[in-house]
Amino acid sequence: MELLEFTLPPLPYFIASGFTKFTIGEKHMSRRNIGVFDMLAVMKGCLYIGEGDRRYEVSEGTALLLRPDAYHYATEGCREKTDYYWLHFQTAGSWRATDTVPPRRTPELRDERDESYKFDTSSFPLVLPQFARLPQPGKFGELMEQIIALAPEAHLNASRFKQQVLFQEALRQLTASIESQLASPAAACAEQAAAYLRNHYREEITARSLGEALSFHPVYVARCMQKEYGLSPMAYLLRYRIEQSKLLLMQTDFPIARIAEEVGFNQAPYFSSCFLKTEGLSPREYRQRFS
Secondary structure, eight states, X not given: OOEEEEEESSOOEEEEEEEEEEOTTOOOOOEEXXXXXXXXXXXXXXXXXXXXXXXXXXXXXXXXXXXXXXXXXXXXXXXXXXXXXXXXXXXXXOEEEESSOOOOOOOOOOOTTOXXXXXXXXXXXXXXXXXXXXXOHHHHHHHHHHHHHTGGGTTSHHHHHHHHHHHHHHXXXXXXXXHXXXXXXXXXXXXXXXXXXXXXXXXXXXXXXXXXXXXXXXXXXXXXXXXXXXXXXXXXXXHHHHHHHHHHHHHOOOOHHHHHHHXXXXXXXXXXXXXXXXXXXXXXXXXHHHO
């Protein structure tokens, strides 16, 4: 899969857009190093376009992102009447072409008493497909119509700002196309299981009760979670409970027994044993070190 990965912030910004109708035989123009990204979304018909050594048939309901630093050209004329939206955008940040989706980040444990995080600026990737089938072509078309309708008012700051907001939603819809392509029944099952465990970690949970809650066989749930997270459901639950207990140890003066109960352990000694095995020190030692 050909992807374009942007580092945010700053956000990519909208420049101009429009709607074009081609008759049979008409072609998209050939250009080299145009200096902006060119997004094409076909609503009817098909565009035949090449970029470098790749060739695309941009048919109804699909979109293509042309790079600002490459040569793109028509490979042939339209075989039927073709309607498409085009949109130019650019970024002041860094970007790169890749074929790998960045790995999912694991949330970091945060001590809310340390307010330094409120002033930190951290970057994150935005990955867009160069060629994709739009999950909701009709909705994407409505979005483009709203952006185009604001063009006569583009001299007004409020209208220009609204265009930028709508453009960001268009990018979000493009990223959704990646998620739909990568999604699998196993990944969906693992996500559901992880969400259930996080929402019910204070309760008593067994492999059987988890399977019943998700309407999947426990063995299948375990296989999916092992594939997606590298952990069994019970190991994932244990790790999440320990992470929650660390927050309580730092943020409260609750006794160890109460903290064990708060995060789903029936017995304080078992909680302390699991904590020591996971963190390398006891709950009391952890509290003394970080409080």
